[in-house]
Amino acid sequence: MSKRILCVGLVCVDFKTVVKQYPLEDTNQRTMDTIMERGGNASNSATVLSMLGCDVEYFGTVSDCQNKNFIMSDFEEYGVNISNIVICNNSKCPVSIVIVNSENGSRTILHSNRCLRELTYEDFKMVDLSLYNWIHFEGRPNNDDIRLMILDIKKYNLSVDCHKRITISLEFEKIRTYPLDIIPLVDYAFFSKDYAKHYGFNDMETFVSQKSAEKNKTVICAWGECGAAAKIPDSSVVTSKAFPPKQMVDTTGAGDTFIAACLYSLIHGLSLEEALDSGCCLAGAKCGIMGLRGLK
Ligand code: ADP
Ligand code: FRU
Secondary structure, X not given: OOOEEEEEOOXXXXXXXXXXXXXXXXXXXXXXXEEEEEXXXXXXXXXXXXXXXXXXXXXXXXXXOOOHHHHHHHHHHOOOEOOOOEEEOOOOOOEEEEEEEXXXXXXXXXXXXXXOOOOOHHHHOOOOHHHEEEEEEEOOOOHHHHHHHHHHHHHHHHHOOHHHOXXXXXXXXXXXXXXXXXXHHOOEEXXXXXXXXXXXXXXXXXXXXXXXXXXXXXXXXXXXXXXXXEEOOOOOOEEEOOOOOOOOOOOOOHHHHHHHHHHHHHHOOOOHHHHHHHHHHHHHHHHOOOOOOOOO
8 A cells, every 4th residue: 555645834824915016115006916825834745745646644733713614625625635634723824925026936925823833742643653654844833842753753663664664854944943953863854045044054065065964864955046955974965956937927835846846756766866856847847837736
């Protein structure tokens, strides 16, 4: 039986407003369109994995507010399993206002978490690990809980035959302080260019090289129009160029698409270099369309 991929992290609602030009403060401009979409890194990666034909599940908290039905029916429409989601009462769904500049496809995200609680280790204990062959975590403020979840998976892996083991990946995207001692516990660590730049790195090659040596782990970093780089400890840095579309339409979720395509390739036995190439290729295609619909 082929197994499932579990994507753990945020789902939110994106109110995406497409503008002719990036607005100036305190001006009034008519926008080209406003679209409501399901967003959040783990949720977006799950969508793309499903489009690629994977059996994929999203796992996270969802508020029992008026957006719950939209979120749940959208997951269903895209074929993403949500059988373990945790519905939280007395909360509001996190939302993002996303300004998409039609001149260059850039996305400016204004995110409000609105106090929806993060997933806990107790929530995770309900999950039947034998269903999965890959679990991907989006680094969030609940990193202490994520660490416990990862330790459980590692314990599980020691108790089963090699072919039943779960591969673990983790993404650190936002500029915040992450407990980097989690990295040695995972198989693949994804970092964003925003994170790398914040810590003073000016290029993806130096970043993956240094981080991989420091943590003795495979580190992958997507870097917008430069493509992406990765490094396995004790081997050289591999890179992929970017594959820009004819016209940049919307870069929201490019990083999430990149991760999904990398996971897909690695699950199907491709090399890290091939995974980067397919990640950049699909992420490039995503930049050429609005949202994720029609990506594949
Ligand atoms: P994020 O969405 O997390 O900010 P990036 O901007 O690093 O992620 O983009 C992820 C991937 O999307 C890149 O590795 C690249 O392949 C593709 N991509 C993003 N922006 C561009 C661009 N301007 N031109 C071509 N490809 C891009
Ligand atoms: C894109 C995205 C959006 C969401 C925001 C959350 O990567 O997941 O869908 O609004 O980032 O940070």
